[in-house]
Amino acid sequence: MIEAVGLTKRYGDKTAVYNLSFQVRPGSVTGFLGPNGSGKSTTMRMILGLDNPSSGQVTIGGYPYRKLPNAPRQVGALLDAKAVHGGRTARNHLLSLAQLSGIPDRRVDEVLGVVGLQDVARKRSKGFSLGMGQRLGIAAALLGDPQVLLFDEPVNGLDPEGILWVRNLMKSLAAEGRTVFVSSHLMSEMALTADHLIVIGRGQLLADMSVQDFIAANSAGFARVRTPDTEPQLREKLSTALAEAGGHVLPEQDGALRVTGLPLPRISDIAHETDVRLWELSPHQASLEEAYMRMTQGAVDYRSTVDQKAGLQQPLPPGAQPQMPVPGQGQPGWYAPPPPQQGGQPFAMPQGQPGQPAQPSGPPQGPYGAPVAPAAAPNPYAQPAPAAPAVDTTKPKDAR
Amino acid sequence: MSTPQPPMPQTAAPNWQAAPGASYPAYTSPIPVKRTHLGNALASEWTKIRSVRSTMWTLGVFVVLVVGIGLAAAALVSANAGEGELAGENPLSFGFFGLLLGIMCVITLGVLTTASEYGTGMIRTTMTACPTRGRVLTAKAIVFFVVAFSVTLASAVLVALADVALLSDAREPSSSEWLKGTVGVSFYIALIGLLSLVVGSVIRHSAGAITIMIGLVLAPLVIALFMFSESLEDLRQALFEYSIPNQLSVFYSQSLTDTGPSGWDPLWIMLGVTAAAFAGAYVLLEKRDV
Numbered sequence: 001m002i003e004a005v006g007l008t009k010r011y012g013d014k015t016a017v018y019n020l021s022f023q024v025r026p027g028s029v030t031g032f033l034g035p036n037g038s039g040k041s042t043t044m045r046m047i048l049g050l051d052n053p054s055s056g057q058v059t060i061g062g063y064p065y066r067k068l069p070n071a072p073r074q075v076g077a078l079l080d081a082k083a084v085h086g087g088r089t090a091r092n093h094l095l096s097l098a099q100l101s102g103i104p105d106r107r108v109d110e111v112l113g114v115v116g117l118q119d120v121a122r123k124r125s126k127g128f129s130l131g132m133g134q135r136l137g138i139a140a141a142l143l144g145d146p147q148v149l150l151f152d153e154p155v156n157g158l159d160p161e162g163i164l165w166v167r168n169l170m171k172s173l174a175a176e177g178r179t180v181f182v183s184s185h186l187m188s189e190m191a192l193t194a195d196h197l198i199v200i201g202r203g204q205l206l207a208d209m210s211v212q213d214f215i216a217a218n219s220a221g222f223a224r225v226r227t228p229d230t231e232p233q234l235r236e237k238l239s240t241a242l243a244e245a246g247g248h249v250l251p252e253q254d255g256a257l258r259v260t261g262l263p264l265p266r267i268s269d270i271a272h273e274t275d276v277r278l279w280e281l282s283p284h285q286a287s288l289e290e291a292y293m294r295m296t297q298g299a300v301d302y303r304s305t306v307d308q309k310a311g312l313q314q315p316l317p318p319g320a321q322p323q324m325p326v327p328g329q330g331q332p333g334w335y336a337p338p339p340p341q342q343g344g345q346p347f348a349m350p351q352g353q354p355g356q357p358a359q360p361s362g363p364p365q366g367p368y369g370a371p372v373a374p375a376a377a378p379n380p381y382a383q384p385a386p387a388a389p390a391v392d393t394t395k396p397k398d399a400r
Numbered sequence: 401m402s403t404p405q406p407p408m409p410q411t412a413a414p415n416w417q418a419a420p421g422a423s424y425p426a427y428t429s430p431i432p433v434k435r436t437h438l439g440n441a442l443a444s445e446w447t448k449i450r451s452v453r454s455t456m457w458t459l460g461v462f463v464v465l466v467v468g469i470g471l472a473a474a475a476l477v478s479a480n481a482g483e484g485e486l487a488g489e490n491p492l493s494f495g496f497f498g499l500l501l502g503i504m505c506v507i508t509l510g511v512l513t514t515a516s517e518y519g520t521g522m523i524r525t526t527m528t529a530c531p532t533r534g535r536v537l538t539a540k541a542i543v544f545f546v547v548a549f550s551v552t553l554a555s556a557v558l559v560a561l562a563d564v565a566l567l568s569d570a571r572e573p574s575s576s577e578w579l580k581g582t583v584g585v586s587f588y589i590a591l592i593g594l595l596s597l598v599v600g601s602v603i604r605h606s607a608g609a610i611t612i613m614i615g616l617v618l619a620p621l622v623i624a625l626f627m628f629s630e631s632l633e634d635l636r637q638a639l640f641e642y643s644i645p646n647q648l649s650v651f652y653s654q655s656l657t658d659t660g661p662s663g664w665d666p667l668w669i670m671l672g673v674t675a676a677a678f679a680g681a682y683v684l685l686e687k688r689d690v
């Protein structure tokens with residue numbers, strides 16, 4: 001079991017991790033999520049005693065890592081697949097680690113077999129592909145047959161077969177009663193692998209709960225409603241009727257409507273009452289990715305912008321339409337907020353401090369204390385639904 | 401910060417919530433757990449140093465330089481020296497030039513032994529496998545020192561034997577000269593390598609550490625060359641006498657000056673400097689983040 005209490009790490013005046021407390025329990029796969037630069041790797045390094053916390057502590061089985069008796073036999077870690085000397089062969093790399101940890105040499109060949117590298121065991125790891133390097137890193141983590149396993153982005157660069165293998169490996173390791181702590185950016189992969197989630201943003205804890213709870217708390221399902229394309233007035237009519245009934249309606253790019261706040265039968269009834277035919281009425285369960293994006297959109301440090309190519313583009317010929325942006329991209333509030341009946345927004349972030357970095361000395365800002373991006377503050381569903389993509393199309397012109 | 405659990409609409413609680421804490425059967429490995437010690441780290445560092453090409457390259461070039469230049473110098477001198485010119489000369493002293501150049505190779509290998517782990521990120525893997533960081537540094541130092549000393553000693557003895565055989569006109573070296581010209585000088589060279597290893601561990605950057613060490617070897621001589629001022633005469637003299645090339649020549653009783661270090665002094669100086677640097681590196685390693 002890994003237990004962090006008030007873990008804080010500062011580099012100069014930059015706070016990488018602030019007051020992080022969580023527990024990672026044995027017997028399940030715990031996913032560790034967060035945007036780039038949110039402090040995941042720093043936290044992992046502190047768990048492994050590589051970095052000393054500025055304050056707070058993290059223990060494994062009750063001991064700080066560096067005080068742990070026979071540490072490599074209790075904890076195995078994959079931090080960075082490229083953290084090997086490229087001039088050394090895979091086997092010699094593992095052999096040196098096995099000797100350092102007092103593990104019999106025989107075990108090296110076993111783990112090479114487990115990760116499928118036995119054929120390249122005597123090749124220099126410099127020539128390994130990203131996926132092979134990843135397998136070598138996993139082999140190093142498994143070498144001591146440890147109780148606690150940490151993996152930082154284990155599926156990076158793996159082929160589909162390898163991804164499936166890692167997924168099953170994680171699950172079987174957890175099923176044996178081990179503690180498995182995995183960080184990843186691949187939400188679809190996490191949804192399949194992890195039982196429990198710890199989410200951080202800007203170095204602070206955003207969530208610590210099971211995957212199902214996380215999705216349910218951070219993203220509502222929605223209903224997709226499609227009226228006949230041939231009669232646009234029906235769509236307007238239905239939108240108005242649904243809005244009057246208390247639903248939130250957001251148009252999708254292909255003409256369908258995203259409706260939240262109303263159960264499906266009610267939508268059907270309203271459509272019937274207003275005499276609107278429906279071509280589609282379908283429920284959509286939010287994915288882990290949507291829930292994650294919804295939660296972390298205020299805590300993203302590195303956000304992409306539209307490639308403006310300012311001054312490089314030919315003026316558009318009169319009448320030509322600029323290219324439509326991909327729906328949903330960079331559009332605040334695209335991901336559904338939590339259902340309103342849950343007593344407010346459990347994960348609403350404190351507002352009015354747009355873009356402010358986490359303050360090292362100040363008190364935590366609310367229970368999940370991450371500041372929020374200004375555009376995401378009000379509930380976008382409450383606005384009279386403007387055609388969002390149409391707004392976006394004007395942006396490239398504004399740059400000139 | 402505790403986590404206030406928000407209202408959960410779906411109560412599909414995971415297993416561990418039903419059976420918290422110790423009641424879960426923890427995994428125990430069938431592989432016997434042994435307490436690790438310095439011997440494990442030594443075996444590991446030996447595997448590491450022998451399994452990379454840079455070791456073979458630097459030591460190979462070192463042997464070629466030391467033996468090649470040592471033999472060439474002796475051959476040249478013996479071919480060109482007139483009758484009686486070499487009388488009273490110590491034949492071992494012709495090993496000096498090869499070793500002076502060979503120092504660069506030992507410095508490079510010493511630095512690479514520690515700094516390359518930082519360059520590749522391997523250090524994080526190593527320090528995870530052995531959180532007793534000082535043990536790793538000690539093991540590296542021992543393994544490197546033994547390797548560097550043995551290779552230097554073998555080369556130096558080979559050159560010394562060849563020089564004595566080639567320069568039959570020169571006087572027979574005394575046994576203390578033999579000891580200083582082989583074992584003494586090998587200790588000295590291996591200690592410079594060890595100092596490089598320690599500097600590599602502190603600087604954590606191969607090129608930077610190698611530059612510092614080469615500067616340490618060459619700078620005093622070069623600086624002394626440009627000290628023309630009368631008032632700096634004493635400093636200039638000290639820089640000359642305590643520069644590494646001059647200290648090395650002391651082992652062949654060929655110091656550039658009559659004052660300054662003599663006999664075994666250079667070895668004690670280098671031993672003191674290296675021990676102090678090692679202690680510093682040890683403390684830093686325990687304290688710093690990897």
